[in-house]
Amino acid sequence: MITCLDQTQLLNFLNYKFKNVIIEDEPLFFACDQAEQWINPISVLTYLFARILENEKFDNCDDLEAYLNTFYEFPNYLKLVIQEFDYKYITNLFKTVRNEEVSLEEQLVELQSDMTNNEYSNLIRY
Secondary structure (H helix, E strand, C coil), X not given: CCEECCHHHHHHHHHHHHHCCCCCCHHHXXXXXXXXXXXXXXXXXXXXXXXXXXXXXXXXXXXXXHXXXXXXXXXXXXXXXXXXXXXXXXXXXXXXXXXXXXXXXXXXXXXXXXXXXXXXXXXXXC
């Protein structure tokens, strides 16, 4: 089962990897540990990563570039799926019935989880 991180979980994960801040959320810590041991993957959305980058303070462009490069190198040393907003994701997004009771972020994370776990029951079929 692949765990897709929401924005808060992703921020905690990035702080853990970049700033050595301990993850206090036990399920998130367990998921990250499983990914580091190449047992179960975790998934992240580039959209949520971009929102985090908007709030980060970088001293110069070199720091930002190093941060980005390190992020995109994660799949080389832990089991991580980086989901770009590509045509497949957008196609599935448009085929999904919007649940007004949850936030857009929760809906995007749920869609990514469903896609990576091959669960398509919420898609509209033509």
